[in-house]
Ligand SMILES: Nc1ncnc2c1ncn2[C@@H]1O[C@H](COP(=O)(O)OP(=O)(O)O)[C@@H](O)[C@H]1O
């Protein structure tokens with residue numbers, strides 16, 4: 269589904285390389301986790317895949333179902349099925365959550381040549397999904413993420429993911445700052461979305477999320493590269509020994 | 520009085536050419552003569568005047584307006600149509616009886632200036648030109664004096680109870696060179712309440728004045744949509760005098776307009792009163808110029824009054840926004856609460872926002888604050904929206920609406936607010952094509 273080859277990027281503003289040759293292939297239906305020390309480039313990878321300004325790809329490629337996504341606008345990538353659950357969801361005063369979600373859902377449908385969802389149908393669907401994420405009607409009415417607690421913001425990300433039904437779900441530290449109950453909720457939301465035609469790229473620091481979302485593969489990222497790939501046991505190893513051993517052995 | 524500099528004198532006489540104090544104006548005659556004398560003493564404004572530093576008044580003082588083609592408005596719904604209201608229609612400044620409702624509504628008395636000046640109308644005589652004259656210090660407002668002197672018509676409303684439905688003054692613009700001068704007077708008697716709507720473009724060029732005298736415990740709501748004509752030139756003035764515990768709330772929406780100067784002059788004369796003025800404006804200078812000026816002067820001369828100014832402007836393609844807002848707190852006006860915010864959202868580097876916020880305070884127990892900001896679209900928010908599949912232009916529109924929404928929050932009535940918000944959305948949608 270997603271094929272990243274030798275991906276290099278640098279900052280637009282300064283001559284600083286961040287990604288230094290990332291290779292990663294994710295098949296449909298699989299869950300891949302990426303772990304790694306702070307500053308290793310995990311968020312940058314998620315931004316480059318979703319099309320945020322500020323990064324220049326200097327080498328390599330990234331394709332989704334064979335299509336080059338790196339030349340697309342963020343909205344085109346979204347319509348193609350890329351979704352990023354932000355590490356820090358953005359607060360947008362003045363834009364209602366509902367308006368935002370309806371606009372997004374219908375824009376994606378339009379881009380894919382599908383019929384727009386009626387207001388009534390949209391309401392029915394979002395209410396049902398919000399309930400699963402324990403997001404109450406009042407939160408839906410409020411401006412996007414404004415006044416939401418850290419946990420509410422993360423749950424709102426998963427709600428958006430559920431509404432948009434992307435093919436590739438990238439989650440950037442969705443678990444950080446969540447208490448055990450909230451993490452369970454988020455994990456349940458993710459597990460409910462697991463499907464043969466959908467893949468996940470889960471960036472996390474902690475093994476505990478991976479207890480709930482069993483990954484098929486775990487990758488370790490360091491200094492802009494994936495330095496080690498293994499199964500779920502790799503996450504346990506990190507949990508126990510930290511990154512030092514792995515980094516020493518791959519250096 | 521100092522003689523006018525020659526250029527001002529000449530410019531004033533040039534403006535007055537072809538204007539004559541109307542005949543048969545009964546009780547307004549004296550007020551009109553006084554106003555003309557004020558105008559002659561002040562002279563028409565010039566861009567070297569401090570008060571016109573950011574807005575060149577040349578188009579407003581020229582002998583004739585620059586032609587402005589009317590807009591085809593068939594693509595938009597009638598504003599406020601879902602509200603039961605009394606409509607008074609002026610077509611290029613001329614009263615249109617056929618399109619207007621009977622000027623009869625419970626709780627108030629409505630007459631037209633052109634009719635009423637022939638009869639005696641004590642209550643209006645005390646206000647017509649009087650609030651305008653008071654508003655001439657400490658700053659000259661010659662275009663308002665011009666209005667009082669030469670107003671061809673207008674609406675005089677005396678409110679004695681709670682008026683069950685809003686009164687709407689509807690302006691229609693059909694003539695390329697129309698140049699109406701209209702003067703409205705509202706008197707809110709003690710405890711009475713009125714909502715006044717003003718909708719549309721009054722002419723190719725227009726000069727309107729509104730004098731509002733609110734007695735103790737009266738309430739006045741004013742909601743104005745200045746239409747979306749591109750080349751029109753406008754000078755408007757609102758003068759309000761607030762009695763004890765009274766409330767004055769005014770909101771103006773401006774979409775397009777080559778030149779707009781909206782002046783609000785508010786004086787607190789009774790204690791514990793409240794005045795809120797707000798405005799939202801969007802201008803795109805791509806095809807036609809856009810210059811919008813909000814000038815506000817609030818005088819606190821009573822105890823424990825609250826004033827609030829919230830002005831927002833979205834500017835694009837060389838559009839210019841101006842805000843001049845002053846809060847004057849006189850000696851003894853203790854417990855004054857004065858708030859003022861003016862903000863612009865610049866959608867490109869060509870546009871500009873010029874702001875001059877001022878506080879002048881002679882009382883010691885007051886809470887006054889003002890702020891003015893100029894900003895661009897929040898790139899983080901834009902990316903967030905786009906990453907969810909919202910196309911960039913639509914994402915930008917959502918952020919524009921969000922920015923203006925704060926000014927719309929000043930509107931008390933939800934139905935009216937929604938109607939005006941929809942106007943903004945329609946404007947954005949038309950541009951999206
Ligand atoms: N926009 C940016 N401006 C400056 N430095 C950046 C920017 N984005 C990333 N970096 C730098 O790139 C490196 C990788 O950052 P990041 O991708 O956030 O790492 P991680 O998510 O793995 O903690 C860090 O050194 C960080 O400071």
Ligand SMILES: [Mg+2]
Pocket residue numbers: 310311312355440441
């Ligand atoms: Mg990160």
